[in-house]
Amino acid sequence: MKPAGVVRKVDQLGRIVLPKSLRKRYQMNEGDPVEILVQGDHIILERYRPRCVFCGSMEDVKEFKERYLCEQCMSEMGQLQIR
């Protein structure tokens, strides 16, 4: 992790404006979902990518009935037998 060379103040409501140069560089547009992660005493912003509800994977994730599943879990579910 390296500093982006930007210092911003948090406003009354806890908001921070991301500089246009960073938004452009990381292709963050108005309305895009951003996930807030924490690591030790660091706060990390990441473009939101849905995770599989079963295994947490972010690879090959598809939406199914308003939930997200990876292809691996979907395949394993397909092998379950209903009694």
Ligand SMILES: [Zn+2]
């Ligand atoms: Zn999964």
